[in-house]
Structures are given as structure tokens and as C-alpha cells.
Amino acid sequence: MRVEQSFIPIRGVGEQTERKLWRQGITHWDDFHPDAVGSTTAERIESFIDDARERLAEGDSHYFGRQFPSEAQWRLYESFQDGAAFFDIETTGLDQRHDAVTTVSVRQGSETKTFVQDRDLTADRLRETFADADLLVSFNGKRFDVPFLQQSFDLDGVLERPHLDLMYPCRRLDLTGGLKQIEKDVGIERDRPDLSGQDAVRLWYDYQHGDEAAIETLVSYNREDVDHLETVADEVVTRLHESTVPDNCTF
The missing domain is CATH 1.10.150 (DNA polymerase; domain 1)
Incomplete structure (x- = not known):
């Protein structure tokens, strides 16, 4: 829609x-x-x-983000999908005041970029990456990813744009249990289904202790989250459209 x-x-x-x-x-x-x-x-x-x-x-997505009620933000997706930034972060823990962001992956168009702490994960790179985004798309990003990024990189204004947090429309469709469970429910298969958020923390510390292969696995894990977000968004928006529009209406 x-x-x-x-x-x-x-x-x-x-x-x-x-x-x-x-x-x-x-x-x-x-x-x-x-x-x-x-x-x-x-x-x-x-x-x-x-x-x-x-x-x-x-192309003023901010206007429509203000006009549409929060429960209908999913309706912005099809109109602004081409300018959407799908993003996900990994951290050393759950406390934004004490834990650190280790990787950030952002998918725009057909390209996914991953930034790594102590390599290229900087406030300037993030500002540059999000600058032209019409719409942010995440899973639980409003409560987790955005506060972490704001705390760690002081991104005032950068992330203040329409944000489709898929966790909430997924709940409306009774898709629950976290992103990986939802991926299974909509038919998405992971390359490494054995990895979890806890593994992401372990992989970072393994890398810090000299295991170069660990950072490659962590980056792959983080990128897969982001790449699958687009597929989940497509499926969720399609289902919400079907459940919202009366059967006898043709769009």
C-alpha cells in the first residue's frame, strides 16, 4: 500500500x-x-x-511520518522503500551506558555496508551513511539500536526520521519470538542458524584476543540480520495490506 x-x-x-x-x-x-x-x-x-x-x-518522508499514526507507519514502506536504510547493530551487552557497539550494518538499495569498532565505525561514517535515508527499518531498533547509537556516537538529528520498527507490525500479525523466529515463520533460512546474540558478544571478545576469523563470522552474522530485514518487511507489509483492505476492493 x-x-x-x-x-x-x-x-x-x-x-x-x-x-x-x-x-x-x-x-x-x-x-x-x-x-x-x-x-x-x-x-x-x-x-x-x-x-x-x-x-x-x-520526497518528503518526514511529512508523512508526522501525518500517519504510529500503528500505520508501515504504509510508508512501499512509497519510500527505494530510499530506506535497513540497519542492525551488535554490542558487547544490553546496557547502553556501559556496553559498546561493535558492528553496525546498513543496507541501502542492493548494497550492505558493515562498520567495525576500531576500524571504520565512527560518528562521521554513520552520519554520512544515514544522511540520505528516507525511512529507517529495523527490528526493535527504536528501543535498542537507536538509543545505543545515540549514546555511543552523539547522532543528534541523524536518526530523527520515519522509522518502521518491524517488531510492532509483526506483533499485529502474531509473528513473535524475535527476528530469527519470525524469519523461520515467513520461510527465511539462515546460513548460520546456530548463532545468537550471545554468540555475537563472544565472537567480539574472541576477536579482541586475536582470533581474526571471529570478526569475519561476526560481520557475516550482522549483515545477514540486515539483509533479511528487507525480506521480512516485504512480507509483513504485504500481509498487513491484505488484512487492512476489504476483500472486494481492488488496488
Whole structure:
């Protein structure tokens, strides 16, 4: 579902009214006509569409991130997927005040970059990498990855952009148990299914003690998380679209 097919950002338009519009064949902003709803709501819809068209033409994802309710942020995905940054971090533990970020992987387009502590993992590299992202995509990134990155690299403003944290839409679909379990549930196979977050910590310390092979395994593990995020996002957004749109509506 693209943002142009949504009407819920408009004050006075909830899911019920939006479905009513869809059932009338109004499945895109271009299809809207004032007679479909009351005059006040029609004025609000037309005003929103006029503004939103300009913002979409400018690629202003921040505008839509502000307009769409939190539970509907997944609707931004299809419109801004080309400019999305899928990201994941590994750390030495769970406490952002005392533990350190060891690797950060970011996938944009068809390219995945991985930055490693004491090599190229710096605030400047992260700012440069996230600078042009229209949309952030993570799994539990709002509660874990973003606070860690902010604490460790002082990225004020850099990560303040629309953020699709897949953990929450996954829960709406009863996909639970962590990213690796969800990958299994949607049919994704891992190259190293035996590795876990605890292994990531161990691999880092093995590397610190001279095991060069350990950092290669850690980087591969972190990159696989990010590469699979895009597949999970595609599947989740498709399922949410199917569960949101009435059966008799054609988009």
C-alpha cells in the first residue's frame, strides 16, 4: 500500500471511514470526490491531498511520518522503500551506558555496508551513511539500536526520521519470538542458524584476543540480520495490506 492510497492521516477519518471510501472505489487520492463524505470531512481531505501531493513530489518522508499514526507507519514502506536504510547493530551487552557497539550494518538499495569498532565505525561514517535515508527499518531498533547509537556516537538529528520498527507490525500479525523466529515463520533460512546474540558478544571478545576469523563470522552474522530485514518487511507489509483492505476492493 502506498501513501497515496491512504486517508487515515486526515482528522475525522478513521479506519471505518477509510474502508467506506475504498468500497466506493476511492482507492487513491486521484479518485476522491467531495460527495463521498460530509462537506467538512471532504474539505479536510481535499486540503490534505493538495498538501500531500506536493510533499510526495518532493520526497518528503518526514511529512508523512508526522501525518500517519504510529500503528500505520508501515504504509510508508512501499512509497519510500527505494530510499530506506535497513540497519542492525551488535554490542558487547544490553546496557547502553556501559556496553559498546561493535558492528553496525546498513543496507541501502542492493548494497550492505558493515562498520567495525576500531576500524571504520565512527560518528562521521554513520552520519554520512544515514544522511540520505528516507525511512529507517529495523527490528526493535527504536528501543535498542537507536538509543545505543545515540549514546555511543552523539547522532543528534541523524536518526530523527520515519522509522518502521518491524517488531510492532509483526506483533499485529502474531509473528513473535524475535527476528530469527519470525524469519523461520515467513520461510527465511539462515546460513548460520546456530548463532545468537550471545554468540555475537563472544565472537567480539574472541576477536579482541586475536582470533581474526571471529570478526569475519561476526560481520557475516550482522549483515545477514540486515539483509533479511528487507525480506521480512516485504512480507509483513504485504500481509498487513491484505488484512487492512476489504476483500472486494481492488488496488
